[in-house]
Amino acid sequence: MNDTQLSSRKADHIELAFSAQTLQADPRFYYEPMAVPHPTGEHPWEPLEMAGRRLLIPWWISSMTGGEARAKYINERLATAAAKYGLGMGLGSCRPVLEDPRTHPDFAVRKFLGDQPLMANLGVAQLEHLAAVDQLYKVVEMVKSLEADGLIVHINPLQEWAQPEGDRLLQAPIDTLKRVMDAVKLPLMVKEVGQGFGPKSLKALLELPLEAVEFGAYGGTNFALIEAMRASESDFEGLKPAAELGHTAEEMGDWIRQWSAQSWKPQTRVLVASGGLRHFLDGYYHLKRLPGNVIYAQAWAFLKPALQSQEALNAYCESQIKGLQMAHQYLDLRE
Numbered sequence: 001m002n003d004t005q006l007s008s009r010k011a012d013h014i015e016l017a018f019s020a021q022t023l024q025a026d027p028r029f030y031y032e033p034m035a036v037p038h039p040t041g042e043h044p045w046e047p048l049e050m051a052g053r054r055l056l057i058p059w060w061i062s063s064m065t066g067g068e069a070r071a072k073y074i075n076e077r078l079a080t081a082a083a084k085y086g087l088g089m090g091l092g093s094c095r096p097v098l099e100d101p102r103t104h105p106d107f108a109v110r111k112f113l114g115d116q117p118l119m120a121n122l123g124v125a126q127l128e129h130l131a132a133v134d135q136l137y138k139v140v141e142m143v144k145s146l147e148a149d150g151l152i153v154h155i156n157p158l159q160e161w162a163q164p165e166g167d168r169l170l171q172a173p174i175d176t177l178k179r180v181m182d183a184v185k186l187p188l189m190v191k192e193v194g195q196g197f198g199p200k201s202l203k204a205l206l207e208l209p210l211e212a213v214e215f216g217a218y219g220g221t222n223f224a225l226i227e228a229m230r231a232s233e234s235d236f237e238g239l240k241p242a243a244e245l246g247h248t249a250e251e252m253g254d255w256i257r258q259w260s261a262q263s264w265k266p267q268t269r270v271l272v273a274s275g276g277l278r279h280f281l282d283g284y285y286h287l288k289r290l291p292g293n294v295i296y297a298q299a300w301a302f303l304k305p306a307l308q309s310q311e312a313l314n315a316y317c318e319s320q321i322k323g324l325q326m327a328h329q330y331l332d333l334r335e
């Protein structure tokens, strides 16, 4: 750095100090700067296997879009970023692929994703219907045609309930899931879509030999609220209280920690903390506090830059990875 750069930086500091008075330190971490040098930019974590492929970073792009005008370019950008940085990706509900083969290109991202893990996605209502008519084989065909490594089953009864045109479940989701597990020999991930799971549901899921359970917890994107907002004004007031139901990732993590402390072991291979995670510090927090194989995931946080451009999305990924490396070097959990 030359003298001019140094004096301009010092001038910035004086100006910016007025707007950079911090209010509260993040209470979740100890900051320990004494025993380590700066992070080198190398990944400090071991690659993690997911559905037979490798995540270079414990970070996952949660299921989002498909069957909508912007879906194709959003999915291509997400897949391109996942390939570049070593992430994995869940597709948004692939129901359109089953119903209209013309939507297949919206979801066909394997050529952008390279060797990174990819999971297709269907709702439990759709699976219940396919099971009832003995057509679960169509799921396997669909996953193959998308060159995906497995299937995500989303469990979203509250969202469906709040939707005037929503599906009504005739079977308990756990029974449908067991039927799917028997019929479809694929790695399965099960997730909520922003309400999370209560303790009985979460434990029942984790006691199944699933590839992963993604929290889809309360605290971020809220589909009960989205559906309430889509309803008429008079219905909105009636539906709105339901948007306050659910469980945060913190709460779900607390239960898993309590059960694990009582020598309970999940059968599910990977825990995916998600729902309302704003940035790398939220992700790092869950990576550190959950037992076993853990990754974290975000949906909305990826969507914003993905709508903008590939460059914006790449810049987001780079800032988050840099942040994760910093966190790994300097932060200890306060407990």
Ligand SMILES: Cc1cc2nc3c(=O)[nH]c(=O)nc-3n(C[C@H](O)[C@H](O)[C@H](O)COP(=O)(O)O)c2cc1C
Binding pocket: 062, 063, 064, 065, 091, 092, 093, 121, 152, 153, 154, 191, 192, 193, 194, 216, 217, 219, 220, 221, 274, 275, 276, 277, 297, 298, 299, 300, 301, 303
């Ligand atoms: C635009 C959008 C579309 C979504 N579509 C799906 C979907 O098709 N299937 C699914 O399982 N989850 C879907 N989700 C839910 C997310 O995967 C995630 O569980 C939820 O948004 C909570 O994460 P977040 O707070 O990081 O956004 C969608 C989320 C968004 C924002």
